[in-house]
Structures are given as C-alpha cells and as structure tokens.
Amino acid sequence: MNNLILLQAPSSPSDWVLFFGHFHPVVVHLPIGFVIVAGILELGRLTNQLQISRQAMATIFFWSAISATVACVFGYLLSLGGGYDEELLDQHMWQGIGVAVFTWLAWFVKSERWGDMLPISQLFYLPALALTVIMLTLAGHYGGSLTHGSDYLTAYTPEPFRSIAGIPPREQEVAFKPITDLNQAQVYEQIIHPILQTRCVQCHNPKKSKADLRLDNPEMIKKGSEDGPIFVAGKADESKMIKVCLLPLEDDHHMPPKGKTQLTDGQVAILTWWINQGAPFDKKVADLTVTDDVKPALAALTTGTSGGTLAGSGPAPASPVLTMKLPAPDAKTVDELRKTGLLVLPLAKEQNQLEVSAVNARTFNDAQAALLPKLEQQIVWLKLGDTDITDATLVQVAKLKNLQKLHLEQTKVTDAGLKNLKDLPHLEYINLYGTQVSDAGLRELSGLKNLRTIYLWQTKVTDAGVAALKKAHPGVDVNMGLAEKTIAEFMKVDSLSAANDPSRTKN
Incomplete structure (x- = not known):
C-alpha cells in the first residue's frame, strides 16, 4: 500500500538510525528560515533600508550552518531506510551539503574573529549567500520530489503556462464506472483497482515507487516489491499485502x-477474498465463489437494482417502496443536487425512484443536505458514506419518507442524530x-419495523446492544464486520512464519 515497507532483513539500519533520521523533516526547516531571514536582511542593507550589525548577521549564519549540518546528518540516516529514487536522492544530498558548506563560508566571512584574518574573504560573502539561496531552493525542490513524486511542483500547472513551459498535458483523474450489476462486474478493473487507486497508488506509481513497488497495473502488482511478491494467490493469510493492513x-x-486514508474493513475483506480466489485480473464476480463474509462489502459497491443480489445468495425480498408509483422528480432540483457532486440515478427504467450517492462528493456537508427534502418522495437509496455530514443532516434525511437504504459509514453521525430516523416507515x-x-443509538432504531440489515463495524455498539436489537427484531441481520478472530488468525500465521524464518527479524 502507500509507502509499503515489508519486514526488514537483518542488514537494515537499526531503530536508532531510523529514529534520528525521521527528525530530518523537522530540522531541515531551521536552515531554510535562517537563510531566508539572512537574505531579506542583506537585501535591506544593500538598498539602505536597514542597518544591521555584522555580528548579528554572523549569529544568524552560525545557527543556519549548525542546523544545516545536523539536517544533512539526519537526512543521511533517513536515506539508509531505502525506498527513494537514487538519482533524486543523490542530487538532494549534494545540494543539502552545498547549503551547509556555503552557510559556514558566509559565517566565516561575517565573523569578526575569523573574517578579518583574511580581508579578501569579504569578496566571497555575497556570492556565498546567493549560492546558498540557490542551493536551498534546489534542495527543497528535490526533497519535495522524493516525498511527493517528481512532478509534484508542476502537476497542477494550468494552461497556457503548461504549454509555454513545455509540460506534458495533465493526466485525467481516473473516473470509475459505477457498478450496476455486481455479478457481471470485472473483479480487478471495477473493484480491486479502484481500491488500490484511492488508497495505495499515490506512493506506488511510475513516478514514485516506494520499496520498488508499483500498484498501478496488473503486471507491476504481480512483480511485487524489492523484497518479492506481495501476495500468494489463494492464500491471503500468507500475503504481505494483507498482513501489513492488519498490523496496529x-x-x-x-x-x-498513519496519517494517510486507511482501508476500510470492507476493503480489506474484498482484497482478502480476491487473493483467496486466486487474485484473478480477468474474471467477473460471477466467475468466483462469493463467500458470506464478503457479500456485505461487495453489495455496498453497487448502484442500481440489479447490483444488490449476488449469485447464489438467494433473491432479496421485494420492498413495496421499489414498485410504488411516484411523481417524476423535478429536473431543476436534480440539477442542483448534481452540482454538489452527487450522483442522481434512477433505480429502474420507467420508474421515478432515485438513488443519490456521494461517492464522488466526499466534501458533501450539512448545508448542502438541505437540498435532499426537495426530492423527499423520490429518494429511495441514499449513500452519504465518508462525507462531512453530521447529525444535522439526519434532520433532513428524516423527511425522505420513502427511504429504504441509507449509507452513513465513516461520518460524524452519533446516537443523537439517529433519533431522527425512528419514524422512517420503509x-x-x-x-x-x-x-x-x-x-x-441502536435503541433509537428499534422502532423501525422494516429494518432488515444494519452494519456496525468499528462502532461503540456492544454484544448486549446487538442482542437487545435482535430481541426487538428477530429477523434483522446485524453485521459487525471483519471478525477479530479472523484478524487474530492472520497475525498468528505471520508470527509463526517470522519465528520459522530467521531472515525476517525486526531490529
């Protein structure tokens, strides 16, 4: 996944080396600040706008040189961890060393103790300062390239500057085709690739391949990383691709x-299922065995009426809200919703039931949710997962009297907000x-007479709360996500493998 680093061999640097190395991004900002201040003050002096003593400038350069030297040392320690483009790393390293050398030279010239020993040294001062600024700029650029990719500075250059500078046209963002029929969906192209693209490819792509791993196409995924394959077809519990996702x-x-967008339990379950099915790149869902533990995660990906029933899972009971006659939605209101980034799709031809999905509108918020009640009769399926909504949005959702399916996963809704949903009849x-x-919050939902399925992965709901709900609704299906027992089994297998393989030790 992002910055995937597999278990290290004994030759890897010690934890102490990497500990100090990780302070490089912190220390490196100190010389940047000092040099910028020195440059501004010197410019003010040369234009007769400022008066500043020689000793003050010497002090600034002294601490600039000290911090630049420490940054170089920590940068070297960080580089020992590997995973960086060698050419970029080499350029960044020498430019950083250049900054340290020229700041020491500037300090020497400005120092009253040393500078006067060689009067001709004053001639080197301004060139040294100018070269320091230039080297600092280049070092910062290449440092950013190492961290964010070689095109991070120019990736969003607008036209006409892009053409003038000779920068290639910007690559179009990947648009994933909605899955309307899950059984006919291409497993890799429509399910696995979107997961990797949104969670992993940022750091594992042609321009930035941490640990020599690329996850942007099947050939590179099969190739694996510098440490070998990342999955064992048919054996997810032995696949590093899964193991690293389950670590603390x-x-x-x-x-x-940590700090990056994490995989959801459903996404981990899907990747696990895919590997256990042989990690195929050219098969449809219908060609594979869909196990019970992955059905909810797969069903959550669908758009349209045919996508919710998986082959072999049995027909879903028909809901009256899906067949009732409803007035046509107002076209102007539909356009308003679409302008917020929401997908507004009919569930079936010649019917007015709608699905509204925020799959492409992650910034959708409470203020925009005020538009939803304008289609209070037509909205039947509402997917607001992973957006910025809070309990305030549920006040609007409560007005959708024909709502049958509601996605609120990974949002800020709480028990207080669920009170608004207790009177939704369908x-x-x-x-x-x-x-x-x-x-x-679960108790607030106990009054929903038609409730059939509820997903509670990674919530504060306890077994006692689930038991109480099932007592009120014996037929409700409560899914608590990827079982802890399953995760424990993954970890157990990994621990046993490490114990039996001396080369897989961690410093």
Missing part, C-alpha cells in the same frame, strides 16, 4: 501509514460502519 496503526510497517438497510454510534 502505530506499527512502522502498517499500510497505509427503512430496511442502514450502514453505520466507523461511526461513534453506541447501544443508545
């Missing part, structure tokens, strides 16, 4: 790393994965 978030080897499905909902 604070673990250095956990992927995506609500059968609700996804609360990754929210702060607890047993109290």
